[in-house]
Amino acid sequence: MPVRWLAEVHVALRSGINDPEGQTIGSALRSLGYASVSDVRSGKLLRIAFEAEDHAAAEAAVDEMCRRLLASPVMETASWELRADEQQDAEEANP
Amino acid sequence: MTTLMTRPPSVAVVVFPGTWSERDFVHVASTVLGWNANLVWHTESDLGGADAVVLPGGFAHGDHLRTGAIARFSPVMRAVEAFADAGGPVIGSCNGFQVLTEEGMLPGALVRNDHLEFRCDWQWLRVERLQSANAWLGDLADGDRIRLPISHGEGRYVADAETLDALERDGRVALRYADGEGRVGADANPNGSERGIAGIVNERGNVLGLMPHPERAAEPEMGGTDGLRLFRSLERWLQRQPAAAERRL
Numbered sequence: 001m002p003v004r005w006l007a008e009v010h011v012a013l014r015s016g017i018n019d020p021e022g023q024t025i026g027s028a029l030r031s032l033g034y035a036s037v038s039d040v041r042s043g044k045l046l047r048i049a050f051e052a053e054d055h056a057a058a059e060a061a062v063d064e065m066c067r068r069l070l071a072s073p074v075m076e077t078a079s080w081e082l083r084a085d086e087q088q089d090a091e092e093a094n095p
Numbered sequence: 096m097t098t099l100m101t102r103p104p105s106v107a108v109v110v111f112p113g114t115w116s117e118r119d120f121v122h123v124a125s126t127v128l129g130w131n132a133n134l135v136w137h138t139e140s141d142l143g144g145a146d147a148v149v150l151p152g153g154f155a156h157g158d159h160l161r162t163g164a165i166a167r168f169s170p171v172m173r174a175v176e177a178f179a180d181a182g183g184p185v186i187g188s189c190n191g192f193q194v195l196t197e198e199g200m201l202p203g204a205l206v207r208n209d210h211l212e213f214r215c216d217w218q219w220l221r222v223e224r225l226q227s228a229n230a231w232l233g234d235l236a237d238g239d240r241i242r243l244p245i246s247h248g249e250g251r252y253v254a255d256a257e258t259l260d261a262l263e264r265d266g267r268v269a270l271r272y273a274d275g276e277g278r279v280g281a282d283a284n285p286n287g288s289e290r291g292i293a294g295i296v297n298e299r300g301n302v303l304g305l306m307p308h309p310e311r312a313a314e315p316e317m318g319g320t321d322g323l324r325l326f327r328s329l330e331r332w333l334q335r336q337p338a339a340a341e342r343r344l
Contacts (some may be wrong), residue, residue, distance in 0.1 A: 013206070014271065016251055016255070017206065018204070018209060018251075018253075020207060020208070020209050020210065020287075021207060024211060036118050044160075050297070069164065069165075069168075069199060070160070071159070072161055072197070072204055073252055074196070074202075074203060074204040074253070075204045075206060076161075
């Protein structure tokens with residue numbers, strides 16, 4: 001039976017690519033008095049709920065989602081954390 | 096015997112949900128130039144026998160995730176890809192350029208302007224000599240200056256150094272941001288694009304992607320007509336081609 005999974009995918013610009021949004025946020029933090037802030041990189045967080053048979057299948061699915069759509073191979077990198085969606089397990093145990 | 100094309104050109108103008116420049120292209124093609132122009136909805140898989148394809152500006156699919164990232168999966172893009180593979184001329188302006196890079200039909204990517212502002216302005220561009228046969232800029236010479244509107248928040252062209260070197264070496268940089276004297280440099284660069292790149296072509300030269308809007312500079316009352324030089328180039332290029340039926344597009 002398929003298990004529900006929750007993937008938190010972080011998409012960020014590759015390190016060589018200038019991130020003006022991160023730089024602007026960094027200068028805003030410094031102007032608020034956080035003088036020690038030396039670098040801010042911006043990115044996206046995508047929380048994806050889906051079903052897969054097991055952990056390996058879920059991992060492979062997220063990897064494919066990132067390659068096909070979620071991250072640009074030209075300018076971005078993706079990393080993720082994957083876990084079984086316990087909230088749903090709890091709901092099914094206590095309907 | 097080869098028949099050369101004598102009828103007016105026919106262009107397919109692709110419309111995604113969120114595209115906004117399609118009617119300007121249709122206006123220029125049909126009213127200003129007397130061509131046939133048809134809107135093609137993104138779920139279509141047939142380009143209606145067009146001689147050329149336009150991917151206009153706008154915010155296809157809301158530009159969600161990344162500009163052009165979702166548009167690339169629209170069914171019409173399979174037809175556009177096949178059309179380009181057969182040598183058919185394709186132009187992607189602004190969001191259309193972003194779609195072409197996401198699709199992988201052109202290298203690199205377009206990201207947020209370095210100053211984070213949306214920039215809507217007239218912009219000088221320097222034309223560069225292309226090594227390939229050129230459907231869209233054939234009437235323009237190396238070093239020509241043209242003035243076109245830009246209108247984008249995500250127009251900063253990026254690619255790795257190897258790709259940029261290859262584009263320059265292979266004569267595939269079509270347009271660079273310049274000042275009124277044709278000088279390329281940081282002062283004339285409206286968005287921080289690598290090496291001032293405003294437009295590039297694919298290896299064959301039939302696919303052009305550019306951030307500026309040629310369709311917004313096609314009548315004197317709009318402030319300039321340099322955009323017409325791209326349309327006229329295409330028309331003359333098409334006139335030198337065998338009729339569409341023989342091209343088997």
